[in-house]
Amino acid sequence: MSVVQYADPSVSRRKFDRELAEYRALGQEYRRRGWFLVDFEFPRVLVALCAPNIKPSAVVMGVVFDYTNYDASPPSVRIVNPFTGEPYKFKDLPNPLNRALPVQEIPIPGMPKEQKMLLGSAQPYMQAYGPDEVPFLCLAGVREYHDHPAHSGDLWELHRASGAGRLVRLLELIYRYGIEPISGFGVQLVPQVGLNYGPPPS
Amino acid sequence: MPHRNEIELNVVVNGQPVLVKANVEAPVSTLIEHALKQSGNSGQPIANWELRNASGQILDPTRKIEDYNLQSGATLFLNLKAGIGG
Numbered sequence: 671m672s673v674v675q676y677a678d679p680s681v682s683r684r685k686f687d688r689e690l691a692e693y694r695a696l697g698q699e700y701r702r703r704g705w706f707l708v709d710f711e712f713p714r715v716l717v718a719l720c721a722p723n724i725k726p727s728a729v730v731m732g733v734v735f736d737y738t739n740y741d742a743s744p745p746s747v748r749i750v751n752p753f754t755g756e757p758y759k760f761k762d763l764p765n766p767l768n769r770a771l772p773v774q775e776i777p778i779p780g781m782p783k784e785q786k787m788l789l790g791s792a793q794p795y796m797q798a799y800g801p802d803e804v805p806f807l808c809l810a811g812v813r814e815y816h817d818h819p820a821h822s823g824d825l826w827e828l829h830r831a832s833g834a835g836r837l838v839r840l841l842e843l844i845y846r847y848g849i850e851p852i853s854g855f856g857v858q859l860v861p862q863v864g865l866n867y868g869p870p871p872s
Numbered sequence: 873m874p875h876r877n878e879i880e881l882n883v884v885v886n887g888q889p890v891l892v893k894a895n896v897e898a899p900v901s902t903l904i905e906h907a908l909k910q911s912g913n914s915g916q917p918i919a920n921w922e923l924r925n926a927s928g929q930i931l932d933p934t935r936k937i938e939d940y941n942l943q944s945g946a947t948l949f950l951n952l953k954a955g956i957g958g
Contacts, residue, residue, distance in 0.1 A: 696884060769954065828915070833886035833913055836886040842951045847954070
């Protein structure tokens with residue numbers, strides 16, 4: 671969805687250029703982690719995130735940032751197909767950026783109270799209303815988060831001064847929850863069993 | 873001439889690099905404090921920030937800087953935590 675530029679374009683552009691310049695200053699370090707700056711033209715940046723620790727290395731996802739009106743308004747963030755730039759639907763996301771929730775201790779009926787069941791769960795940072803919707807990154811510092819009616823009490827202005835919408839900060843978080851946990855390829859093999867025959871009798 | 877306990881670290885605050893002088897016997901929290909001040913970041917308490925080294929290890933703010941065997945010129949990454957969200 672296109673957004674009208676209402677903030678002074680020269681201010682947004684200067685801040686966008688600063689984000690890029692700071693990224694490039696440490697570009698080699700970020701590339702070592704598997705971040706590739708693919709495309710950048712105000713107000714958009716596309717970064718491809720790869721998993722360099724697995725063999726063969728994998729291009730996992732792309733992230734598009736839109737810095738229109740920055741920093742009167744936070745950037746828009748979308749997880750996209752890194753090859754086409756198309757935003758993923760929720761059902762197609764490489765992963766939903768899960769964060770582990772504190773482990774819950776649940777008493778087991780009939781057992782001594784010291785013996786408890788430990789229940790671990792996770793909550794995704796990517797949110798959508800349905801599997802066919804384009805999800806948004808539900809984090810302070812992201813335009814879609816602050817525009818959502820459920821977060822009207824958590825204003826962008828409360829986060830702006832601490833750099834919550836900065837390019838590297840958001841990439842760090844997406845990398846931490848979306849790429850760092852990848853430890854290898856998951857392979858599912860479905861064996862099929864049938865009868866094996868010799869040559870047919872004459 | 874720098875004091876023998878003093879090192880200079882490159883702290884990248886949300887992507888913005890700042891050079892911070894640190895006493896190795898001081899806790900990591902003082903390094904975070906200085907880096908935030910020098911980079912002009914305000915509005916969020918130290919507890920909402922996370923300091924990591926280049927290999928991704930989180931530095932405990934309560935431990936001494938010398939516990940991490942950091943050399944002058946090393947690069948650290950200070951980022952605002954994700955928060956609750958989701």
